[in-house]
Amino acid sequence: MAHFPALDPAELPADAVEIGRIADAWGVKGWFKVLAHSASPEALFSSKRWFLQPSEKGAKTFSGTVLLQVRQAREHSDSIVASADGVDDRDAAEALRGARIFVPRSSFPTAGEGEYYWVDLIGLDVVNREGVALGRVRDLLATGPQTVLVLVYEEEGKERERMIPFVSAFVDQVQLPERRITVDWQPDY
Incomplete structure (x- = not known):
């Protein structure tokens, strides 16, 4: 039985936007792979507070909305990997598999001239x-x-x-x- 990381229940911000989901554990130190919904994942990198909700399908290891404090998110070969407070080993990372990631729209970096999210x-x-x-x-x-x-x-x-x-x-x-x-x-x- 995988233990679930200790994450705080949270209220989903009113301007929350779903920007990706957690794909799987990556390595043994609690890192996990992220699948971004956009080809330009700046919003994933700019926000250190991700709000998670369980996957719509499959096993649910938590319910409602929880707050994930992101330590680091970066590109690694053709994917994105991240680490977060309270997610310290592979089991904890695997418990997040399928979780939907939301960030507040207000935390997106400002789009450049002629660029739009x-x-x-x-x-x-x-x-x-x-x-x-x-x-x-x-x-x-x-x-x-x-x-x-x-x-x-x-x-x-x-x-x-x-x-x-x-x-x-x-x-x-x-x-x-x-x-x-x-x-x-x-x-x-």
Whole structure:
């Protein structure tokens, strides 16, 4: 029976964003591998306080929300590894397997000019230069060299999907306060 690390129960912050999950133990000293939801995991590295919730599937070694005080998180070959207070051996790290990682949006580093966090784009309305509504951003896909906006819209009473490359050739303006993206795109593309 694996012993569970002593983690403090916590309240999930109102601005919490799910940014990854714990994949597995790494080594014998309590380190663990992390699978980030984003290709750019800066939010994982910038926050020393991760809020964990149990995996939606599989065995649950804890319930509710717990706070993990991260000692170190870094890239290691093609993955991310981390260590945390109270997670001191392989058994403790294995007990976290599958846990969902949340960090407060307020702890994300400031995005650079013309850069956006995916989480900030989801739910935005997309219109073209003529003001025609093309849909709402439901998801983003990383397709190697570029990111693609996945829009959902209704047509003849059915929900449909539209994909628009998130590149400057097509995206004119992202207006976060107005919750709108303006694109050079036509409904029949």
